[in-house]
Amino acid sequence: MILRFLMKRFFQMSLLALSVNAIAVTQAYSQDNNKNEFVPQWAKKAVWYQIFPERFRNGDPSNDPKVDDIKGADPIKQPVQWRIHPWGSDWYELQDYERVNKAANDEHEISTHLLRRRYGGDLQGVIDKLDYLKDLGINAIYLNPVFDSPSLHKYDAASYHHIDPNFGPDPVGDRKLMAQENPLDPKTWIWTKADELALELIDKAHQKGIRIIFDGVFNHMGINSFAFQDLAKNQENSDYKNWFTVISFKDERKGTEFDYQGWFGVKSLPEFKEDEHGLVTGPKQYVFAATKRWMNPKGKGREYGIDGWRLDVAYCIAHGFWKDWRQLVKSINPEAYLTAEIVDTPENVKPYMQGDEFDGEMNYNFAFTAAEFFFNPEKMAISPTEFDSKLAELRSLYPQGVAYVVQNLFGSHDSNRIGSHIVNRGIANFRDWQDYFTTSQAVINPDYKVSKPTSYDLQLQRLFTLLQMTYVGAPMLYYGDEVGMWGANDPDSRKPMIWSDIKYQAERYNPDGSVRSPDKVTINTSLKQTYKQLIAIRNANPALSIGSYKTMLADDTKNVFVFEREHHTGTFWVLFNNSTENQEISLSYLKSKKPDLLYGDADYTVLDKELVVNLVAKSGAIIRVN
Structure with missing residues (x-):
């Protein structure tokens, strides 16, 4: 989720370390320790690849967004000039249209320009690169949000039942069709061309043995959403007046302005109203209807739908909602995989993993522990026995096979990339999520190094990848890990993917506009071969997965x-x-x-x-x- 630095500070977990210089052998851990498993069996053998669609591949330039398509996204202020950004350009270098906006709108923060950029990535681009993923050894894709939204990240959904029109082949036609619907009546929902392309992606991925899960952002929507637009227009007379947490309606007699609760105070992300059971009836029914749509499209059968969901900021919604929602999901597809974003201490994650809510999680605690062992400077690093102890605690945390299906990641759209983390090792405590989030943002922290990882840095990345591909749990790559992409935290972790048929400018600009020694942007074929080799070994040998x-x-x-x-x-x-x-x-x-x-x-x-x-x-x- 964006603006993660607004999250609450999590308490640090304490562990009982083994004595220094000890040689330790821990108790064996196996599936035999976990009876009555509730997790989907296929997820144990998954090798995940996370795709941020807008930055993965532009497969259809004819659907590229126009300036009107980004209205309602941060930054809210409209640009004087705007166009699709060149895919292979230097990341921090402002293009001519951006320099015009900088002068006209007094926009001197580089982050403003980075947030406004669009590169044209779409679903056709994902379809075109399925063979690339298959060749790499990938058998499961996690797609960042694909639903209709004006932003680059799509965490501010305008709807959950339509794919973003600019991800499909006919944005103008799709929007005309969408305008004919009654959003409250699923019987009127139309299948747009973008929706149909999503079904084609699912089908073609399945044909290649690749599963796909969507990103579900059910805690909030965007200000462009049909529900919030109606609420803002009709106020107390809106059919959606009970969907959101309204602080005050506009009332000239009382002198009050329209105000509402945004996620962590972010007004572009109005939060759904909740009671002690989670989402209230209106948004809950809508989420359930959208869930059915994508899991059993057109009533044709679950084999035509997505294979599960990743749930954004799952900790923000009460447990009762997730329990009810899981029952719905599993009634449609008992083998659907549900993974949660809960960046917290192991003990606080545990209640979500008891078989009545989620099957797994984005395993950030795995990343924290691995970083402390492999990447921290010597004075900050943990010993092998401490490493073993922390891994053992994580394994014991999960019941009934969950440890085998959690997504063992390092970087994501919400953190710096693994290569840049290594370059900046020791800059802050990765486990202190709030502090590390802001410290690792080069657009905020001038001490963050934005240079390319060295050969030594990449050797450390290989060490982590060896663990990732052989340890208990399902490995998850963030797009571009395998080719050596680097970048600080959001927005820099969302650079365009590196492809062999695109020419890239060397990166020579810093976030403040100063110039540094140029870093060549190319595919690191040696690193890619390491990933491919290790994934192949994992896929060929069940011992490494189950x-x-x-x-x-x-x-x-x-x-x-x-x-x-x-x-x-x-x-x-x-x-x-x-x-x-x-x-x-x-x-x-x-x-x-x-x-x-x-x-x-x-x-x-x-x-x-x-x-x-x-x-x-x-x-x-x-x-x-x-």
């Missing part, structure tokens, strides 16, 4: 960590040398079969019933031992 887990070694002296993933189809040891020196790792080896190195630059031998592995600094390996 197998049991056991920590084998956590050595604080050598700064090495080893765990085992086991399944009846094979046993795998995953080794990490997190130190700045080469390390020798010795593990008891009683198996008759010779071990097989699947990944990593490592030398190994079997001597006297011990497997001895030599790993270079800041590297890892996967060894098949059975």
Whole structure:
């Protein structure tokens, strides 16, 4: 969600660390520990790819937004000049039309211009790149919001039952059709060309073995929404007067102005009214109707609909609503996957994961823990035994198979990209979400480094990716991770995707307009190959997705960590040398079969019933031992 720096500060979780220089082996963790699972089984084998549609691929330039299409989005003030922004341009460099607006409107904040930009990404662009995703090994897509909205991010929905017309082939025609409907009567809802294109995307993805989930933003809508527009016009006489939390209606006799509650005070995001059970009747019925529309389109069957939902700011809506909504979703498709955005301590996440609300979550606590181990400067870093302890706590947090389906991510549209996080390692505590959110925004913090990650930085990224692809839970890439994209937090984490058929200017401008040494913007083919290789290993070996887990070694002296993933189809040891020196790792080896190195630059031998592995600094390996 945008403007995350307005969120409440979360308390830091405390853990009981193991003693320094200890070598620890934790209790094995497996699906056998979790009976009566409620999670969809396919989600355990998912390799997720998060797509921010406006910035992924412009597959149809004829549907590019016009200036009138962005009215109602931040920044509210209309520009003097505007046009679609060049896809391959230098991110912080103002184009000619932006320089006109800067002078005419006294707009000196770079963030104003970045928020107003549109690059033309659309659903045809996603369809065109399904083969790219399939080749990478992706089998599940999380789409950031695609519903009708004037903003680049679409978290300010104008409706939930229509795809944004500029994501489809006929924006003008679609808007004429939409104007004929009664939004309160689903029987009048029309399938626009953009809606039909979304169904085509779902169908073509399914044909390639790729599942798709939509982003559900049900806590609030935008000021362009049909409900809020009617409320603002008709005030107390509106059919939607009980949909939103109105503070005061406009009344000239009383001298009051129209006022309402926005999400965390953001007036462009009017919040739905809630009672102790969650959303009140009007918006609840609308959300339920829209849910049915996209999960069983045209009544043709669930196989034609989306495969689940990611729920934005789920913590902002009372538990009762989510319990009722889950029952609806699962009645349509028992195998639908529901994942929540709840950036909070593990204990505060736990109540949402009990089988009556969500199947999983965007696992930011996994990202926080991994960053503390792999990326933090030495004085701030946690030891292997502390790392093991924190991971064990997260596994024990989830009941009934949830640990196997949570989305293990690092970066997203709401954080800096993994490469830039590494460049700026130590700038703040990632786990302190509110503070880190603002500190990692280069448009706010002049000390944030916007330069390209070095080869050493990318080696650290590879270490994390090894963990991400072999650990318990479903890995989730943010678009462009695999090709080495970098960027500070929102809005800089939302740059246009790098494609081989587009020429990109080098990045030489800073957020303040000053010039730096240019950074070439190209696909990092070596990093992409690492992602592709590790995803292929995960997809080919069930032990890495559904197998049991056991920590084998956590050595604080050598700064090495080893765990085992086991399944009846094979046993795998995953080794990490997190130190700045080469390390020798010795593990008891009683198996008759010779071990097989699947990944990593490592030398190994079997001597006297011990497997001895030599790993270079800041590297890892996967060894098949059975």
